[in-house]
Amino acid sequence: MAKRTLEDIFSNDPLNLLEVSVTKSKKLSHYAIYYETFEELKNFVEQKDREPNTDAINIHEAKLAARLKKLRSTPEALEALAPFDTEGLLGNSAASNIETELTLDDVFTSNLLVDDDDIFNLKHVAVGTKSQTASTDMATRKKCMDFDEFKPLFRRMQLDLDDGTLETSSIKGIAEIQKGQAFILSGLIAYVAEIGEKHERRKGHHNARMRVVYSNGMESNLLLRSFGAALYKDKSARAIVPREAGPLFVNEESPLYKSGIVYVLKSKSEDPSITKHRDYLHKIGVTTSDVKKRVANASKDATYLLANVEVVAEFTLYNMNLQATEKLLHTFFREAQADIQIPDRFGNIVKPKEWFFLPLDLIKQVIQVLQNGDITKYRYDPKDVCLVEVK
Structure with missing residues (x-):
């Protein structure tokens, strides 16, 4: 039997044993760079809500900006990442029309593989924005x-x-x-x-x-x-x-922790004994919920004099024990407390303790000194219906 030449071997290969394609593996290996870089860029945009800046002081951000620019100018990268660029980070509208088959020569001649371009060769930089501290x-x-x-x-x-x-x-x-x-x-x-x-x-x-x-x-x-x-x-x-036992008021321009609300109400009752005092009969209370929701059923509650009410003032509390605040205000104005007795819907006599014969401006003034931490310097004078400095 005559010896077969090399040409005979290559021309007679019925089982295609010599058909070795490296294009696919090389292509996938190279595309892995695109995918990894794109994921890193997406994480950055998601976390910072903006694209990386090439002029950033942070070297990691500057590197990302350079990679984004390179990806946008590389047709094969746009083609590979088009299905994943759902938010248009790469401007993939043009990439979707690219139908050119990527060859092995295209891979090796890509700008991304130029020897002096080391944008993917990270040194002394943690990869991935998720690892930043x-x-x-x-x-x-x-x-x-x-x-x-x-x-x-x-x-x-x-x-x-x-x-x-x-x-x-x-x-x-x-x-x-x-x-x-x-x-x-x-x-x-x-x-x-x-x-x-x-x-x-x-x-x-x-x-x-x-x-x-x-x-x-x-x-x-x-x-x-x-x-x-x-x-x-x-x-x-x-x-x-x-701390629960540590009251603190901070004004609304510099809030800390919202604890609740001090509210001031005026009754809309048509009872003659109430209407004649309507301008200066006020209910002072506290709540952690919305005030309007709190008083929505006032007409069915003897605490609100079985009548609808008008919210005339609200003061937001910060870092304040609500119960302690309410007790402090009621004690401060105890000499102005209204002595009201009213039967509830079942005929039982109720004595609401939160109504006071006070002008609204005076209530606002007291809460102001409470906010300033100076309430211990004053007392309520029922004779002149005003604050008096303690000497």
């Missing part, structure tokens, strides 16, 4: 230009932490982060000054842009979930909460 968040902080407005709040919180009016507790989760909340993060007091409108990024996961002011005069506008991640990763992070 609270220190990354600190790098995005800037000087708070209106910090003078927050100084009294931070000073008050520090004093109340020192004397035990406020205390720290473990953080229960992202739901605990609300406007007016305060935390200890990286050794600083972090105050949540603003939370924007919440939007759904993924099914069941909501996010919102925040303004967080720190006790060192800095601030950041990070996302709600980013702040939550920073709190989770800082093992020493704590929430600042009031």
Whole structure:
């Protein structure tokens, strides 16, 4: 039998044993770079709610911006990622029309494989925005230009932490982060000054842009979930909460923890004994719910004199024991308390204790000195119906 030549072997291969295709494996290996990079970019945009900036101080963000630019200018990358670019990050409307078959030569001649282009060769940089820590968040902080407005709040919180009016507790989760909340993060007091409108990024996961002011005069506008991640990763992070026995009023311009509402009502009763005092007969109470909902059934409740009422004033409480506040106000005005007896719907005599013969302006004045912490400096003078400074 004559020896077969190399040409005979290649030309006579009925089982296709010599058909070796490396294009697919090479292609998939190269596309893996596109997919990994695209996922990293999507994570960044989801967390920061913006695209990475090439001029960013953070080297990781600058690298991501360079990769995004490269992907947008690479046809094979646009084609590969078109099915996954549902939010148009790469501008894939043009990519969807690309039908060119990618060859092995296309892969090796791609700009992404040029020797001096090392944008995918990361050194000394943690890959993936999910691995970033609270220190990354600190790098995005800037000087708070209106910090003078927050100084009294931070000073008050520090004093109340020192004397035990406020205390720290473990953080229960992202739901605990609300406007007016305060935390200890990286050794600083972090105050949540603003939370924007919440939007759904993924099914069941909501996010919102925040303004967080720190006790060192800095601030950041990070996302709600980013702040939550920073709190989770800082093992020493704590929430600042009031002690139950420690009352504290903070005015509405610098809120902390909303405890409830002091409300003032005026009766709409047609009873002659009530109508003649209507201008200065007021009910003073507290509630943790909406005031209008609280008094919706006033006409059926003897506490409200079995008549509808008008809400004439509301004062939001922060870090205040509601029951202690109500008792304090009622005790302060005890000499103006109305002696009312009224039968309820079942004929039982009820004596409401929350109605007082007081002008509305005086009630507002007393709550103001209570807010300022100066109520112990005054007393109520029933003769002249005014506040008198204690000497």
